[in-house]
Amino acid sequence: MATTLHTALRNRSDLLVFGAALAGLLAGGIARWAGSPGLARWIWGAVTVLGICCSTLWVVRALRRRELDADVIALLALVGALVVGEQLAGALIAVMLTTGSALEGLAEGRARRDLEALLARAPKTARRRTGGQVETVPAERVRPGDVLVVGTGEVLPVDGAVGAGGAVLDESALTGEPLPVEYWEGDAVRSGVVNAGSAFDLRATSTAADGAYAGVLRLVEEAASDKAPAVRVANRVAGWFLPLTLAVCGLAWLLSGELSRAVAVLVVATPCPLILAVPIAMVSALSLTARRGVVVKGSGALESLAAVRTLIVDKTGTLTAGRPALSAVVTAGAVPDDEVLRLAASLDQVSAHVLAAAVVRAAHERRLPLSAPTDAEEVTGQGMRGRVDGREVHLGKAAFAGQRGDAPWAAAARRRSDADGALTVFVGVDGRAAGVLLFDDPVRSDTARTVRELRRGGVDRVVMATGDRRPVAEAVAAAAGLDEVFAECSPSDKADLVRSERAFAPTGMVGDGVNDAPALALADVGIAIGTRGATASSEAADVVLTVDRLDRLAEAMSVARRAKRIAGQSAVGGMALSGVAMAFAALGHLPAAWGALLQEGIDLLAILNALRVLRLDTSAVELDQHTQELARRFAAEHIMVRGVLDRLKAAADGLGTDPGPAELDRARKVHAELVEEILPHERAEEELLYPAIASALGGIDPTGPMSRAHVEIRAQTDRLGHLVDRGTPGAADLAELRLVMYGLYAVLRLHTLQEEESYLSLADTAPPA
Template sequence: MSRLDLDALRRAAKPGLVALPAIGLAAGLIAHFAGAGDAASVIWTLVTLPVLAALVVEIVTSLRRGETGLDIVAALSMSAALIFGEHLAAAVVALMYAGGQHLEDFAARRARREMTDLLARVPRTAMRHRNGGLEEVPLDDIVPGDRLMIRRGDVAPVDGTVAEGTALLDESALTGESLPMRRAAGEPVMSGSTNAGDAFDLSATHRAAESTYAGIVRLVEQAQRSRAPMARMADRYAMGFLALTLLIAGVAWSTSGDPIRAVAVLVVATPCPLILAVPVALVAGLSRAAGLGVLIKGARVLERMGEVRSIVIDKTGTLTDGRPRIAETTVVGGLTVDEALRLAASLDQASKHPIAQAIVREARDRGLVLATPQGVAETSGEGVAGQVDGRAVIVGGRAFVTGRLGIAFGDGAPAAENGAVTVALAVDGRLAAEFVLTDTLREGTGALLAALRRFGVERLVLATGDRRAVAATVTAGLDFDDVRAELTPDQKVLAVVAERKSGPVMMIGDGVNDAPALAASDVGVAMGARGTAASAEAADVVLLVDRLDRILPGMQIARRARVIALQSVLAGIGLSLAGMVAAALGHITPVQGALLQEAIDVAVILNALRALRIAPAVPAGQETPGHAAKAA
């Protein structure tokens, strides 16, 4: 039988293991107060033995896997109670142990709430247009180019674009933003988004297994399987606690000559909050971060996030918006600004270049009606030529356009200067307009960097492949300790390694060229909303919402969750040790010890679950309705 089968069997048996000692305990108390003391002892023994047997099987299974823990204390306490005639205490311990397992499962499920919700929303089928009708097909049958109907309330099964009209999408489960987002025809739709408006058609751009949501699901499953260094440390300390428990029990018995004191000591130590508190608090932190659109790949990463001392940040698409916008338009001849933009955008619809798409987006934002281009010829990375409404149109870099026109271009200025990109437009053989596009700094970046300083980050470094003049212009007035420009991917890795002298390093990026540096850092953070699959795969943390400011709440949650875990451990162990000493001195009976320990365990787990209610601060001026809703 596989480990998964054994786990399923144990989960199915747990309700019975709780009900049996509960019923037996009540029946034994009735018999006891009715004067049938011997019958009560028999009943209590009979309901304890199944729990003890299940516990022994659990211990043997764990030992075969090379794992040890405080389940041994529970087995010893029940066995000792039965051997020395403390049948009521044995039944109470059996009930408390079985109930504690249920409590631990509940706490773990509660802690994983946000991540479990993500997994539960995975669609299984989709409605596909075919031969003039609709057919329901499995997700694996969907291929790029398929046209899918997304009904109200449906979850988008694959990445795609709105085929026509407007879509109203609820992305809160992915990004934490509470307000629905509108997407016009041609705009992207992230898989996992819920249709909050009327039905619309989605044009698939990826297979289901390659889509954003499928990647998120894989990351969530990976996070749920992970174990943190603190959790492994707790396991090691648990064995020390076991040895200390046996020592105190042995001393109590040998000095008093009363074995019941040793039984009481064992009972008080069963089970131990050291084991329960750490995973519950850390998983709760993972879940809380996921609810804000910060997907952390496991408890180990969560711990390291709170210890970061240096942050290396990429520029394009990370520090900046990554979506160039037209800052200035100069027209030549009789064209208006809107007509020049309409002609350029109409032709640029045929190009996937980011600058071309920025011009198209600008035209659509202004409400311009675009024509369908004809006879398009694109020179990769330079420009596009074709026909728009019967007119010959050329769009591209200055050198490309003037070269096509056969005219000299001014002083030969470069196509980009100080972070700006100049795009020329020619119509019917004449230079008609120039557009200056800039990639703007993300709003609130200065406030975010200041907040990171207050949080304890000692070094802030910009690492970019862009030219030094561009990097200097973008970072003017920002609190960076160092600006490194014209870096290759290998040099970005070296920049990350060089920062380790200050402590754990976080790298934030979004492109393929950032993937090696993300993998080399202690904590790699990918801008997953529009970042590449390579960067998301290499990163330890994925920001599902396209907001750099989410990194600070993620770090705050990580640090606070770790503090809560430590608080729970220290308080729980301290109370347990005090109870054990009291039991060794004869002040606590075995039954009282069992009740006391259960109260300690409940308090510890409830404290660990406080990580679900962590309300991270937001830099001034960056509050959003989504932040407010989550904080509430």
């Protein structure tokens, strides 16, 4: 708060001094126009003295830091203008200097606005349930285990778990996502988000000081607090520029014998483009990345981010979603897959198992009606059992769920689990195994697109370092398009890898867990996924993503590179123009007053060019609100598509050499689902989503290849219909039927993944994993 107040007061004083200098310059001009040249010189002289006072203060501050910067040139120019009687030139220099200071203050204020807004939102109190009563207590008195009441529109004061009934939260302040997010009972939520629904109970899992919001506030205090190497280089170059300027001044005075020429050189030599443009560009970039959900801890980290050529990424929680998700339901045949999931999710509503939330979430996504279980109990080392709608349900190991022997469906599920590195939970109904639930950690839908954007931006090498098994790691790396995989790594292995990569190129490390903290701290720039990452990783990192989207990293790196490029353009261009002006002034072709006016224009050009960083890169794809709504709609429908895909593959697996009526009937039902659900979904995409996406992407027919996939899906669905309507199939018919079903499964699955990666992940809310 003290820092914020100091910044506000400094910005206000800068504006007041600039206003006084400008008013004095204009007042002197009016006096001169009114025929009072003596009064005009007196007013301009006062403005010059004001400039001398400001420059002296700045020089003293620099000397206290043991620096000698270009403010010395400005001070000499002001004093020289008074000595030779060039009061108008002195007033112009004063206006020039105070203009630059005011612009810098405004840029810094704009750069900190988004970050400091978080400070103002920090809740000071909380409503806590105590003995049947609700009392208001200071937020710092909340302890883990306390039950809080969060009313509509209130900010969550601590991290916690949602109570009965669920909650709808507005997370835009932390993540930038515009739409509220729905959470179910038991889901973990973060402090700092707003309750956008009705009041709900929150069981605290942290104190206010240890919560996610407090962590963001600590990042705010660290952001923009350190000068980037380029800023320090700028000051050093300005220091070298001082003796050069004095030498040119002396030479001009010596050769001409006119002190006015030396003063004119000093007037145009003040290197404001160098000492202002670089920090303004960097601070502007910090503001822009903060608005996009990326907190960069200072302009030094921003420059390091721009220089990265090798990127090391963790797998879990970075390239993948970081939480288990239901990937498939494999049934034994007697109970449909949706009913298997519904019964399991109903029982899991009262389970504390790590996979229970994923089961319940999957059931909610499929809009399955859940029932309240009875007689539920945990069986240590086996699983959970209870009754749902009068049926006995078991969840857990195969034997516990009633699976005996090695049935084909169970063997297929195990093979799939081994290949994908998935977890399995068997479901038993009324004493017999009814199916198995498969869980994995899905690759983020924006991962592959982000890797491609990183490469286009200048990252030469992207490698994975993970503690997971090699087969699983290689499968994720293949999907993401990475260059190399380092599997089964310990924290020290990751740190060693960072050391080895840094020997060849500037290296960044991306991670989200405690095990990533040493590597994050060791890398040239450490990047933490802060949405679910550990505090240790966020504190060790130089950059923290506060939004659960990996593509914002590529965006932040693009902003960093653009800021560095624009800062260089502003500094070099401004100094080059100042050098040309110095030459003209030394030759006597540029009087001090005109030189001061020219330098004012040069400085303004450099600073305004630096402020271009605040504009978003126009090459980035931005969806309008209508297209984002369409993307979110079809992302939700993809949950339905995945369910049909699971049933399509299960039906194909069930077509052995001699399928019975039940297996053939399952194939017919799947075909009916394709006709009644999948084809209308594809037609709606073709008519609504694709034209909107094509408009955002630009170019000639950017969605053409995806439209061609729709044609193939329709054709194969028609072919499947002809096959299932033939009656009792022969051996050749069965082979063709399986071929069509497996082919349709492959095309639909690939097409769905491509849509999510290329189109749907462009929306502010990524499609469900």
